[in-house]
Amino acid sequence: MKSRPIDKFDRRRDELAESALLTLGELGYARASLREIAGNSPFSHGVVHYYFQDKLELVIYSVRYYKARCVTRYDAVVRDSTSPDELIEAFAEKLAQTIRAEAPMHRLWYDLRTQSMFEEPLRDAITEIDATLEAMIWRVVDRYATLTGAPPSVPASTAYAMLDGLFQQALLAYTAAGETVLDGLAAQVRIVLPLMVR
Amino acid sequence: MKSRPIDKFDRRRDELAESALLTLGELGYARASLREIAGNSPFSHGVVHYYFQDKLELVIYSVRYYKARCVTRYDAVVRDSTSPDELIEAFAEKLAQTIRAEAPMHRLWYDLRTQSMFEEPLRDAITEIDATLEAMIWRVVDRYATLTGAPPSVPASTAYAMLDGLFQQALLAYTAAGETVLDGLAAQVRIVLPLMVR
DNA sequence: AACTTTTCTTGACAAGTGTCAAGATCAGGC
DNA sequence: GCCTGATCTTGACACTTGTCAAGAAAAGTT
Incomplete structure (x- = not known):
């Protein structure tokens, strides 16, 4: 079976x-x-069933594989920013950047998350990943609150839902209209982040 | 061809x-x-092509047919509320109510919207409907601003993206966990709506 | 009643799907 | 070298898909 080279x-x-x-x-x-x-x-196409049991297992494995690398995307921003405005600008820039560079991955994520409402077997993996994304966003918001010296005005789930809504709308517009909409995303972040602290 | 009874x-x-x-x-x-x-x-299955050219035409027609009825969903709330708090409560209740009653329709909407990022032919219809939803939400926010006597602090697109994010997250959680999460949605609306006016 | 047009059903088509099994190919140990 | 097990390819399977055409049934017209 799986003798030595499990790696x-x-x-x-x-x-x-x-x-x-x-x-x-x-x-x-x-x-x-x-x-x-x-x-x-x-x-060739048959090999998939040698390494995975299902198409589903492959898909879940793949999206886990991707998201595992990406939940640290904003950690450098969080670490290196020393003022609220600097954090906002760096965060907004990173958001736009990831849409530019990885739009297909992001729309895949939203596809799978939506599909999980129809196909129960997807649900656990999606729920788990979504939680790590919420944590990722919360690290940003929490740090922003610290830098401003004011406490957050919304809980983590709300902050994530709001910013995810902005991101998704930006991705949608980017897919339809391209590049130009990304400035709008930055502008929205400049408005919304300050609302998240008292 | 289409003689009289076009109705x-x-x-x-x-x-x-x-x-x-x-x-x-x-x-x-x-x-x-x-x-x-x-x-x-x-x-029977063949009749579809008598009334529609495509599967796509049927799907687009269907979702248009549905959304046309639903963009007025909050208009009564907007019309009848006489204080900010009353508006918030009525709005939050209606949101929860529509998830309870029409979750399948909503997850279909998100499905199609996401699919429009992969299939170009869907894009126009989706973009158009999304705009009417933004307008629907804006009527609520704008009215809330009027009732509080303060101007909105975010543009319509931002308000829609934020609330849509909350709604989608609630729908997701409702699908996975059911009923209980809907109180959380109301609580989030009570937090977020006030942030949207100065 | 006979005829015409609209409406609907049935059955087929080509293409594509996930899955799996049989066997080819390759690597490493003797 | 040869043997054995891991790795990969090939080709098939049962099934589903959107589409369409031929003709049955129903409705309307004269």
Whole structure:
């Protein structure tokens, strides 16, 4: 079975996951077939079932694999900012930047999160990831509160929901209209973050 | 071709749309097949192409049909409230109520909106509907501002994005955990709406 | 009643899906 | 070298999908 090189096995899984993310980000969950996914990899379509039991297992593994790297995206911003305004600007810039660079990954995330309302098997993984995203956002808001010297005016779940709403709307507009909308996102962040502290 | 009873033709389309909404709300856009949709109607699967050119045309027609009725959902609240607190309570209650009563429709909406980032043909219709939703929310916020006597502190697009974020998160939690989360939504609205006026 | 047009059903089509099993290919130990 | 187990490919399976065409049934017209 899985004798020694359990690392190599896992490295292949990651390789598959990376190819899967490419296709999933391009086509979405529903239209990304295993053949298409394998087509974007050095392997053939049958190999998927050697490393994963299901299409679902592959998808969940892939999105976990991606999000694991990304929940630290704003940590440098949190660490290095020394004033409220600096934090806002750096945070807003990072938000715009990740839309520019990884729009397909983000729309995939929203696709899966929505799909989890229809397909129960997705739900646990999505709920768990969403919680880590909430924590990620809260580190920003909490730090902003510290820098301003005022306590947060909203709980973590609310802060996350609000900023996620802004982000999603920006992603939507970016997909439809491109680049130009990203300034608007920064402007919104400049308005909203200050509302989150007393 | 379409001789006289153009009304009857349209009434059938509406009938089909209603059946489609049932199925789409249950299974989501990807897994709702025309056969399944027709199964939830008095007709057979072939009839769809008599009234619609595409699956896409049916879906777009259906969601338009639904949203047309729903953009007035909060207008009574706006009209009848005479104090800021009354408006907040009535608005929060209506939000919770629509999740309770029409969760499948809402998750369908989010499904389609997300899908529009992958399928260009959906984009125009979705963008247009989203704009009417923004206007719907803005009528609430604007009225709240009037009742408090203070000007809004955020533009319409921001207010919509924030509240939509709250709503979506509540819908997600409701789907996973049920009923109990709806109190949390009301609490969040009580916090957030006051932040939207100066 | 006969005829025409609208409406709907049935059955088929080509294409695509996830899954799996049989076997080819490769790597490492003897 | 050869053998064994891990790794990968190929080809098939059962099934579902949107679409459409041919014709049945119903409605309307004269």
